[in-house]
Amino acid sequence: MATIRDVAKKAGVSIATVSRVINNKGKIKKETEELVQAAIKELAYTPNRVAQGLSNRRSYTVAFILPSINNPFFPEMARAVEDVAQANGYQVFLCNTDDKREKLLGYLDNLGTQYVDGIILNSHITKHEDLERLQKNNVSVVMMDRVLENSGTTSIMVKNREGGRMATQHLVDVGCEYIAHIGGIEDEYNSTQRMWGYRDVVGHKSWFDSSWIGRGDFSVRSGYQIAKELFTRHPQMDGIFAGNDLLAIGALKAAHEWGKQTPNELAIVGFDGIDMSGLTVPPITTIQQPIYRIGELAMTELLHRIENNVKTTKHYELDVELVIRESSMKSNKWSVNN
Amino acid sequence: MATIRDVAKKAGVSIATVSRVINNKGKIKKETEELVQAAIKELAYTPNRVAQGLSNRRSYTVAFILPSINNPFFPEMARAVEDVAQANGYQVFLCNTDDKREKLLGYLDNLGTQYVDGIILNSHITKHEDLERLQKNNVSVVMMDRVLENSGTTSIMVKNREGGRMATQHLVDVGCEYIAHIGGIEDEYNSTQRMWGYRDVVGHKSWFDSSWIGRGDFSVRSGYQIAKELFTRHPQMDGIFAGNDLLAIGALKAAHEWGKQTPNELAIVGFDGIDMSGLTVPPITTIQQPIYRIGELAMTELLHRIENNVKTTKHYELDVELVIRESSMKSNKWSVNN
DNA sequence: ATGAAAGCGCTAACAC
DNA sequence: GTGTTAGCGCTTTCAT
Numbered sequence: 001m002a003t004i005r006d007v008a009k010k011a012g013v014s015i016a017t018v019s020r021v022i023n024n025k026g027k028i029k030k031e032t033e034e035l036v037q038a039a040i041k042e043l044a045y046t047p048n049r050v051a052q053g054l055s056n057r058r059s060y061t062v063a064f065i066l067p068s069i070n071n072p073f074f075p076e077m078a079r080a081v082e083d084v085a086q087a088n089g090y091q092v093f094l095c096n097t098d099d100k101r102e103k104l105l106g107y108l109d110n111l112g113t114q115y116v117d118g119i120i121l122n123s124h125i126t127k128h129e130d131l132e133r134l135q136k137n138n139v140s141v142v143m144m145d146r147v148l149e150n151s152g153t154t155s156i157m158v159k160n161r162e163g164g165r166m167a168t169q170h171l172v173d174v175g176c177e178y179i180a181h182i183g184g185i186e187d188e189y190n191s192t193q194r195m196w197g198y199r200d201v202v203g204h205k206s207w208f209d210s211s212w213i214g215r216g217d218f219s220v221r222s223g224y225q226i227a228k229e230l231f232t233r234h235p236q237m238d239g240i241f242a243g244n245d246l247l248a249i250g251a252l253k254a255a256h257e258w259g260k261q262t263p264n265e266l267a268i269v270g271f272d273g274i275d276m277s278g279l280t281v282p283p284i285t286t287i288q289q290p291i292y293r294i295g296e297l298a299m300t301e302l303l304h305r306i307e308n309n310v311k312t313t314k315h316y317e318l319d320v321e322l323v324i325r326e327s328s329m330k331s332n333k334w335s336v337n338n
Numbered sequence: 339m340a341t342i343r344d345v346a347k348k349a350g351v352s353i354a355t356v357s358r359v360i361n362n363k364g365k366i367k368k369e370t371e372e373l374v375q376a377a378i379k380e381l382a383y384t385p386n387r388v389a390q391g392l393s394n395r396r397s398y399t400v401a402f403i404l405p406s407i408n409n410p411f412f413p414e415m416a417r418a419v420e421d422v423a424q425a426n427g428y429q430v431f432l433c434n435t436d437d438k439r440e441k442l443l444g445y446l447d448n449l450g451t452q453y454v455d456g457i458i459l460n461s462h463i464t465k466h467e468d469l470e471r472l473q474k475n476n477v478s479v480v481m482m483d484r485v486l487e488n489s490g491t492t493s494i495m496v497k498n499r500e501g502g503r504m505a506t507q508h509l510v511d512v513g514c515e516y517i518a519h520i521g522g523i524e525d526e527y528n529s530t531q532r533m534w535g536y537r538d539v540v541g542h543k544s545w546f547d548s549s550w551i552g553r554g555d556f557s558v559r560s561g562y563q564i565a566k567e568l569f570t571r572h573p574q575m576d577g578i579f580a581g582n583d584l585l586a587i588g589a590l591k592a593a594h595e596w597g598k599q600t601p602n603e604l605a606i607v608g609f610d611g612i613d614m615s616g617l618t619v620p621p622i623t624t625i626q627q628p629i630y631r632i633g634e635l636a637m638t639e640l641l642h643r644i645e646n647n648v649k650t651t652k653h654y655e656l657d658v659e660l661v662i663r664e665s666s667m668k669s670n671k672w673s674v675n676n
Numbered sequence: 677a678t679g680a681a682a683g684c685g686c687t688a689a690c691a692c
Numbered sequence: 693g694t695g696t697t698a699g700c701g702c703t704t705t706c707a708t
Binding site: 351352353354355358364365366367370389391392393394395 | 693694695696697699700701702
Binding site: 013014015016017020026027028029032051053054055056057 | 677678679680681683684685686
């Protein structure tokens with residue numbers, strides 16, 4: 001591999017000059033520039049990123065830390081993050097934590113000493129101390145799972161509670177009487193907010209008590225299992241608001257096996273709006289998050305923070321939207337088009 | 339951030355000594371070692387990866403290049419790759435190419451100058467010249483999409499053609515007469531092999547001609563669309579072998595809309611065995627690839643090549659397995675257990 | 677406008 | 693056993 005020295009020698013200039021033309025810095029005579037460019041081309045020279053990193057203390061690399069790679073929601077978002085990153089000359093490390101603190105710390109440790117320029121953090125197990133550590137290492141952070149005050153980070157969220165309300169209200173509107181909720185992990189903010197949205201709508205009903213709420217781990221399997229438990233516990237149940245689409249898909253499957261017809265006997269609404277939600281049989285009504293937009297915004301904000309050394313924090317709360325599909329179209333025949 | 343110099347000063351030793359204890363190299367007196375360890379702990383010192391990389395010409399980082407992050411098949415495999423990597427102190431760059439050569443080249447360029455130690459390459463658009471370039475940069479490669487002779491790389495594949503045969507034969511066995519095929523991208527090896535497996539079984543039938551074969555891009559949407567075309571073209575069709583599970587899911591949806599009952603009027607078989615294949619309504623019969631095993635093997639092989647500087651090449655061809663589910667259980671009532 | 681040289685944080689001879 | 697020192701490939705003062 002050619003080095004900057006080889007280029008300098010071939011062009012008959014100093015390495016400083018080569019560095020200047022590479023980085024477009026300082027003034028250089030047009031002729032020398034051409035000389036250098038020719039040498040670069042001839043040697044197929046590419047600057048060594050590692051050496052640049054060591055010198056610059058930055059790497060043009062950011063990390064996207066996500067809790068699960070098996071929920072399509074994150075890959076869909078990652079695509080947006082990557083698009084923006086790539087358009088700006090950055091690379092993205094995808095780091096999957098599986099919601100395990102040890103994995104998270106492993107990444108954070110490495111990232112900190114790798115001159116990663118920034119991190120998009122989607123991990124509810126992050127602690128204040130972790131953020132402080134990152135700050136010391138001068139890595140910018142954008143959070144996606146919640147707002148951490150005084151963390152010096154920007155955050156991007158959606159209106160989870162409102163979404164939960166919309167979903168549940170929709171079930172009421174289509175005629176459901178007994179509506180259960182399948183939620184995500186206990187101590188996770190988004191998940192909890194969605195549950196509160198649900199409670200906002202049905203919490204005061206006479207039939208309601210906490211046994212109408214099940215909690216899983218945002219997976220299809222989990223949705224399937226909890227739905228089955230709910231069937232047993234509440235045979236009169238005729239609607240389910242699931243905390244995400246995977247849970248909803250699981251519930252759909254459980255209903256099918258249980259012999260409950262969706263939507264007429266059991267209407268189902270999910271949350272997220274992953275591609276798959278519109279592709280199941282029947283397609284699932286869901287609260288659509290602006291998935292691409294979130295990723296795009298996060299990366300844009302991160303770049304902004306990195307390149308302008310911004311320290312002030314912003315907190316976005318994006319809108320969600322009810323997308324009505326077959327899984328909640330009770331006693332009607334609709335044509336599906338999706 | 340503390341550097342090796344700070345540690346040396348605090349411990350009252352030279353930086354060489356510190357380096358030795360960090361890397362467990364050479365002999366050191368027990369007491370000095372303890373001194374150094376204490377200093378390290380006190381300063382919360384972590385070696386700077388970039389500097390190590392520059393010095394060692396390696397980074398303990400590997401890249402997993404994949405053609406699509408939206409097909410769960412790859413995330414499922416990535417999980418295995420990560421597991422093995424992490425267990426061995428390596429990090430994994432996930433690089434999504436979307437099957438676009440420009441993206442691939444972008445990654446390859448950077449990776450080459452970043453002292454990435456190895457690459458797991460799943461990208462049928464790779465050319466010989468790309469591999470040669472990597473070899474020059476001394477990065478080990480394991481390929482997953484095909485065998486490239488004289489590339490100096492190891493490859494891991496599954497028995498695609500046999501799988502295609504198994505799937506199609508199964509459809510014949512359950513009583514299908516007119517079986518169509520929805521394949522993946524035209525010039526992709528795996529995809530083409532699966533198609534040949536299909537042709538091995540039905541190619542000689544009197545009704546068969548190439549109009550029974552549709553080709554898409556391995557997505558649900560594509561499966562949906564092609565299935566619809568096939569319905570129009572061949573109303574008598576009673577079985578579909580889809581080149582992957584996403585295509586099968588799309589076909590399932592199309593069948594539902596078209597009013598064809600699965601499996602009795604139209605049996606469907608997929609390929610891959612992603613989680614989702616068992617979670618649809620009805621669950622989909624598929625040719626199960628050893629997904630985790632593939633990722634695990636690829637990473638293990640890669641590490642082997644990296645750490646022992648192996649140049650010899652191996653070519654694995656792993657077995658696949660027919661997993662029978664509801665989507666092909668014609669005129670029977672089965673209990674579903676997934 | 678260009679070059680010499682120091683330094684980024686670490687490893688690995690080579691000396692003692 | 694431990695320290696000194698020369699790189700790894702680049703950027704960036706500071707001279708000229």
